[in-house]
Amino acid sequence: MARTALVTGGSRGIGAAISTALKAAGYSVAATYAGNDEAAAKFTEETGIKTYKWNVADYDESKAGISQVEADLGPIDVVVANAGITRDAPFHKMSPEQWKEVIDTNLTGVFNTVHPIWPGMRERKFGRVIVISSVNGQKGQFAQVNYAATKAGDLGIVKSLAQEGARAGITANAICPGYIGTDMVMAVPEKVRESIIAQIPAGRLGQPEEIARCVVFLASDDSDFINGSTISANGAQFFS
Numbered sequence: 001m002a003r004t005a006l007v008t009g010g011s012r013g014i015g016a017a018i019s020t021a022l023k024a025a026g027y028s029v030a031a032t033y034a035g036n037d038e039a040a041a042k043f044t045e046e047t048g049i050k051t052y053k054w055n056v057a058d059y060d061e062s063k064a065g066i067s068q069v070e071a072d073l074g075p076i077d078v079v080v081a082n083a084g085i086t087r088d089a090p091f092h093k094m095s096p097e098q099w100k101e102v103i104d105t106n107l108t109g110v111f112n113t114v115h116p117i118w119p120g121m122r123e124r125k126f127g128r129v130i131v132i133s134s135v136n137g138q139k140g141q142f143a144q145v146n147y148a149a150t151k152a153g154d155l156g157i158v159k160s161l162a163q164e165g166a167r168a169g170i171t172a173n174a175i176c177p178g179y180i181g182t183d184m185v186m187a188v189p190e191k192v193r194e195s196i197i198a199q200i201p202a203g204r205l206g207q208p209e210e211i212a213r214c215v216v217f218l219a220s221d222d223s224d225f226i227n228g229s230t231i232s233a234n235g236a237q238f239f240s
């Protein structure tokens, strides 16, 4: 029987490429989103992948949504915590709201996504937890104190989960994408984007599919002994 995968923020950008690649690899896939109904409907129409709407920042909503996915598709074997946002500002101008929104979505959102699924993985003695972090969690970034804190926190989460899950057949790993050509990056002013590309030795943005291929590998049985690791996919922009 096909394994089931849940991809948060799986209707657009990197998440959409991950959902599509997992489906192509034979998984039953559920993709979640926050509020863009139009993009989600279009994604389902184009791919046949079912989408679910809930806010990853809310524990009760996440728990209820996950129960629904499991009722529809069966127990979740692979969870990809991908949903994330930016609220950039230099630190002296960053508001407590900008700080909190990013922490609640990118960091607490990972807890809210993995925590309800974890007991079932432990019982079934199999699980794959994959968290989409960022190069900026590894190196920090001007105007991203909030975002970098969450993405560095993601690495702490997977290193700890890896130790807790190893004996139960569960692996937890992170992927740190560099700059990828999605809406998130295309929303950055063109001049800033050009200066970012100038810092990437590969001379280009990454493609969402390049991250999706890392996820498919980490989800597979081939990655069984890789646990608590970070895959950097950044065009040689940064070495950790």
Ligand SMILES: NC(=O)c1ccc[n+]([C@@H]2O[C@H](COP(=O)([O-])OP(=O)(O)OC[C@H]3O[C@@H](n4cnc5c(N)ncnc54)[C@H](OP(=O)(O)O)[C@@H]3O)[C@@H](O)[C@H]2O)c1
Pocket (backbone or CB within 6 Å): 008, 009, 010, 011, 012, 013, 014, 015, 032, 033, 034, 035, 036, 037, 039, 054, 055, 056, 057, 082, 083, 084, 085, 105, 132, 133, 134, 135, 176, 177, 178, 179, 180, 181, 182, 183, 184, 185
């Ligand atoms: N793009 C990059 O260069 C880059 C680099 C490094 C790391 N990353 C990380 O990769 C992940 C995906 O980034 P992306 O560029 O693909 O983003 P994106 O194009 O902006 O898509 C974000 C996805 O997450 C969903 N989402 C946002 N907030 C949510 C919430 N509170 N609850 C549930 N879903 C939520 C969105 O739903 P809606 O469609 O409803 O808004 C959408 O499906 C993020 O964690 C990001 O930090 C991206």
